[in-house]
Every structure is written in structure tokens, then in C-alpha cells.
Amino acid sequence: MSLLRLAVLASMTVSMAVAATAQQRQNPAFADPKVDPSLPNVLLIGDSISIGYMVDAREAMKGKANVFRPATNCGPTTRGLENIDSWLGDRKWDVVHWNFGLHDLKFMGPGGENLADPKAAGSHxxxxxxxxxxxIAKLAERIKQSAGIVIWRETSPVPQGAAGRISGDSARYNAAAADAIAKVGGIQTDPFFAYAESISDLQRPKNVHYTPEGSKKLGEHVAEVVLKALDSRN
Known part of the structure; x- marks a missing residue:
């Protein structure tokens, strides 16, 4: 066997090993579902809170919907505007359930530092x-073009002491989003904030994220909201 062929085979082996490792490490929340063409298609858009509840939401809708999400943390609305066309793609969406907020309201330092102290000079x-x-208004208009049902999901609470954020800002940003959604019209609202508050004991201390049990409950809540919206079509 020639040295060239040996080098090619070695390169292929390394590439296959890297691909296999990457596949093993893939967050299951980012994996596409096994599509049943007889079922409605649902897209969940959001940040790490939605990543946390994705698998549980999909499991709760098993046999009732094909549940997708972008294979990324969708971040703030600015990132949403940059990527919404690719996230929506050309699939026919029966429901798009979406949220932006926790990344918008978080504080950055003057040099772009993440989760800066809100009281520090230059933080914003x-x-x-x-x-x-x-x-939010621009995103709502765009999503309406690609979905039969659009559900805005309220932003979850910021607990006291959470780094880089101020408790109470979620409610302020939710109110701003509600005004934008109302003006666009034709969009449902998932009262996610109140539900998340009801399971605040399952939110991590001084952290916007939830325990596995909390994420499971959030996922089941999302599934209930989406399935109710789908049932209302009939």
C-alpha cells in the first residue's frame, strides 16, 4: 500500500472519529426529530431556558407533533433578526412558539464583558x-409569514442576586413585548412568567436557570400550551 493511500486512509479515520465524537457530544435538544409527515410541525425558539426544556417538551408532544428548534442559543432579539430567516427555513410551520428577553435585558461591560455588574461604570x-x-414587533411580523399559529412566550423571572441582571426587568420587558405583540395582532401569548414563578423553588439560587425537574415542568407547560393551540384549530 502506497504512502499516499495510507495517508488518505489515516485522514479519513481521523475525520470519522472526530465526527463520531461530535455526534456523541451533541446536545439532544439540538437534534432534529424523526419526522412523521402526518403530524403538525412545531418550532420552539429561545435561549438556554428553552434549550433546558426542549427535550421534555418534545417528549410531552410525542406522537402529536414534530418538534424542532434552532441548533443554537438564540440569544437576544438582535441575533434573532439576523437569523430568523434561516431558523424558519422553508418548512411549513403549524406552530412557532418563541421568546427573547433574558439576553436583551442582561448587562454588558464597556468592553463587551458579559453579565457585567449593573452598578459598574459603563455597564449597559x-x-x-x-x-x-x-x-419584537419586527420578529412577530416575520414569524407570522411562516406559521399558522404564532405563540409569544413570556420571559421567565430574574431572581434576586442573579449575575448581570436586575430582578424585575423581566416583567418590564414582558410588558414592552406585550404592547408590540398587540399592535402586530393575531399572536397568542404563553403566560410563561406566571407559571415559572409558580415553580420558583425549582429555579437555581441567584440564577436564571432551572433544575432538571424545573426544566421538565417548563417543558410540559410549553407542550400543554402548544397542543391546546393546535386543538383549537379543529
């Missing part, structure tokens, strides 16, 4: 609330 919210509201 990543997306000011007025810009956030305008972005």
Missing part, C-alpha cells in the same frame, strides 16, 4: 427596552 443592557420592543 445589551438591548435597551425601546429597541427590544421594536425588534
Amino acid at each position: 443592557r445589551q438591548v435597551p427596552i425601546e429597541e427590544y420592543q421594536a425588534n
